[in-house]
Amino acid sequence: MDAIIEQPIHARLVTADDAEVPVRATLRYTADDPLAVFLDFPPEATLVGEDVTWVFARALLDQGLRAPAGHGDVRIRPYGPARTLLEFHSPHGLALLTFPATALRRFLRGTYGVVAAGAEDVGAVVERGLSALFDGV
Numbered sequence: 001m002d003a004i005i006e007q008p009i010h011a012r013l014v015t016a017d018d019a020e021v022p023v024r025a026t027l028r029y030t031a032d033d034p035l036a037v038f039l040d041f042p043p044e045a046t047l048v049g050e051d052v053t054w055v056f057a058r059a060l061l062d063q064g065l066r067a068p069a070g071h072g073d074v075r076i077r078p079y080g081p082a083r084t085l086l087e088f089h090s091p092h093g094l095a096l097l098t099f100p101a102t103a104l105r106r107f108l109r110g111t112y113g114v115v116a117a118g119a120e121d122v123g124a125v126v127e128r129g130l131s132a133l134f135d136g137v
Helices: 058-064 101-114 122-134
Strands: 004-014 020-030 036-041 052-057 074-079 083-090 093-100
Touching (some): 004 101, 020 093, 020 101, 036 058, 052 058, 058 074, 058 101, 083 101, 093 101
Antiparallel strands (some): 004 020, 004 093, 020 036, 036 052, 074 083, 083 093
């Protein structure tokens, strides 16, 4: 059975006028997909009114806690002394959310307790991805 870590987290959505709206979310990690971090948002926190999950590299979270990181759909950077900013880019627009850096670090440490950095079974991840991609072909 694969180990799973779930950690509820409180974020703040930064609006166009620089106001901050509280948002709840859940960080998730599973040994079955050791390179990825999942960030789940409930329907009331999304534009589409449905659960939304963003998936990004665990290494990106690690890097973004220390310095600006990422150049694709997810970008992460420190935001003052105690917060971290996550940018989510989609066809629907841009969402900026701040998170307590200590909560993100605690979650990240927990993931390394499940699968140490560098110990990820990349071959198994690639095999599952290829199987899903070519299933039925």
